[in-house]
Amino acid sequence: MPASTRLAHRVAELHGCSRADAEQYIQNGWVSVDGQVVESPQHPVDAQRVELHPDARVEPVEPATVLFHKPVGVDAIAGTDPASSHVTPATHWADDPSGQRILQRHFQRLTPLVPLEKDASGLMVLSQDGRVWRRLTEDADQIEHEYLVEVSGEIAPYGLHRLGNGLEYQGRELERCKVSWQNETRLRFAIKAARQGQLQAMCAQVGLEVVSIRRLRIGRVPIGKSANGAMPPGAWRYLPVGEKF
Incomplete structure (x- = not known):
């Protein structure tokens, strides 16, 4: 039985890539262990089946920005029913045009920006990206x-x-x-x-x-529409790469 090792080390061994590239593959959701995607380079493996997705590519690990259609009655930030608790894989808009693959790390440390009152509905932004945070706070009065x-x-x-x-x-x-x-x-x-x-x-x-x-x-970012209509309350989509407020 192979000795236990970090997943990044095993991927580097199996695919002849650098440890840094292996970590990027893993963090971007391209590596599975016994058929389950694992996003932690430190994940321990021994005899499990480790596979690299055939479409895998080395790319920067980008922070996520989520566009959420807040329903009436949901708290923007504080409260018993915060908007962030509604952003889950199950509520992802099926017609999201971004093409972004859902990763578990996208649901961690999402900061709510430009909040709405509890009895209002519509577009809210939640982001892991400091650049988006600066744009929507420091330039708020110009948007x-x-x-x-x-x-x-x-x-x-x-x-x-x-x-x-x-x-x-x-x-x-x-x-x-x-x-x-x-x-x-x-x-x-x-x-x-x-x-x-x-x-x-x-x-x-x-x-x-x-x-x-x-x-x-x-700004220039709407709730979002598709051939099936607008993104419904309670659903969310990703802010596509290159789209700016």
Whole structure:
């Protein structure tokens, strides 16, 4: 019986590659032990069957960024039902266009970014990538978000113009934004630097009550659509390589 050794060492021996390349193969999910993918280079093996996927390629171990369609009632960060607990292999959107293979390491240390209020739904970002974190925190006020806001009531005269120009919230004058009617009860906002409660307060200033809020887009990144329709609430997809906010 072969002596127990680290998986990376066994892969390097079997396939004539360097230890560093073997570790990258393993961390990217290309190596299986007795038919089960193992992502830890330190995993001990002895007589088990170790196989390298025929499509395996040496590539950097990239951090994952997840785009999640948060349902109403799910907590963005803290709380009894955080968004991160809903990001599992079982809830991966079947029509995810990224082509990214699901790896167990993608579900570790996901940081929720640009959170939504509990009673709002729509696009949320969870990421392991420091570059995405910096973009969505340090440049947050420069990134436009798009919301679909269902309202009730009768809008005040010139209310649509007022929504887009010069309202105040919490003692500060708001920047201009783009607001339009999608239908008789739904407004579409394209707005930067919106704070918690701001959309509700803006609508209240023109005689409208907010019924629901759904975020459709962050910067250039939308929830996502396919031939089968939009990504449904509770599902997630990967941010494709090269797609930026």
